Amino acid sequence: MYAKCGCIEDASRLFNRMTTRNVVAWNSMILGYVKCGQGQRALEVYRKMPHGVLEPNPVTYAGLLNACSSSGALEEGKRIHTQIVQIHGISATPEHYACMVDLLSRAGHLGEAGNLVKTMSSEPNGPVWKALLAACRVHGNVETGKHVAKRAVELDSTKAGSYVLLSNIYAAVGKWDLSRSIQRQRLSRGVRKEPGRSWIEVNGKVHSFLVDDLNHPQRAQIRAELRRLFPLMKEAGYIPDTKFVLHNVAEEEKVMRLCHHSERLAMAYGFISTPPGTILRVFKNLRVCGDCHTATKFMSKIVGRTIIVRDAKRFHHFENGLCSCNDYW
Known part of the structure; x- marks a missing residue:
């Protein structure tokens, strides 16, 4: 357990x-x-x-x-x-x-x-x-x-x-x-693809996010937090890896889509909704993409948090810019 x-x-x-x-x-x-x-x-x-x-x-x-x-x-x-x-x-x-x-x-x-x-x-x-x-x-x-x-x-x-x-x-x-x-x-053939979804529990309530989700009542604050973090991440060395956006769109649009993946929305909500230093636990029904994995390492260091992400394969423990999987996953 x-x-x-x-x-x-x-x-x-x-x-x-x-x-x-x-x-x-x-x-x-x-x-x-x-x-x-x-x-x-x-x-x-x-x-x-x-x-x-x-x-x-x-x-x-x-x-x-x-x-x-x-x-x-x-x-x-x-x-x-x-x-x-x-x-x-x-x-x-x-x-x-x-x-x-x-x-x-x-x-x-x-x-x-x-x-x-x-x-x-x-x-x-x-x-x-x-x-x-x-x-x-x-x-x-x-x-x-x-x-x-x-x-x-x-x-x-x-x-x-x-x-x-x-x-x-x-x-x-x-x-x-x-x-x-x-x-x-x-x-x-009537085969439906399960959409990527992430969950985070805050104060006993579970919040669910889809990619580019606009339904959360605090969506404006969530996106503002992601916009605040993005230049700090780039300054620390983060380079968006747009090969994980499998849509034929412009490069700028690809970067925006990466920023609004479901797990990032869940993490941003956790940042603005819990006291500094609180461990965040995010669950995702699909595997975390490589760019989100990299981004979470940077975010963990910038905000000074331990972030635990459970995807479809395993847990990833992010702390101080590192992940427990040593980037082999």
Whole structure:
């Protein structure tokens, strides 16, 4: 519970006070660190696990592979993946393969990740293809992305993720006609994309924001706060990365759209609504974009706040211009 709320130090203290720990307790601590973007600490917990007394199970290994992926520990991830079958006799599941594909892809080994998918003993499922597709998006690999997206859509044509990723791959390289074509295909099949939304709780009330939201009663003050912070961020070295705006609009419009992403609106509301020094906790239903991640680091230093952002993948703890994920996420 503590780990899932982003209070990883409280989770650790409670874990250390336990006199008896079963494999579920060890797994909870490992996965807790993974969710908070602290892969190396998750691996350290595993090394302290009393092997021989307790045997790791498939959940343990899924957590460890995720830990390697979130910390860039490529060689250790490969070693653990080999151990699953050869040493512990556990059948590698599609989830394990999805973790390995993610690990290899994020490290830039896209070809090796594709070969791993081909050697799977079972048919690759949606998460495996989506992990590979997400890597194609990061590395701008259009040709591989087309093939992977086709397989992902064949497995489940009712989920928007694969359409969105492929559309974004085209948009990122300026192929706007193809990007719009994928969007039209998604809409023609009745597949709706979940809009990005962020939440923040202030004084017991939850406030919800969409991108460029104009519905909040304090929208004028929120935007004024963002305008106040923007020149301070630029003075500190922030440069807007407009490649994360996947719309064919002018550069100035792209910068404005970045400034009005839902998580920034939520943070700005937190700044103007809570006393200085208050920890802010923001939750988002999608992954935080790279530019918002960079911007939040600058804001945390300028306003002197700890900002905890929980996106669709993990927690990010921002403090004094740094993030707990060490920018590997």
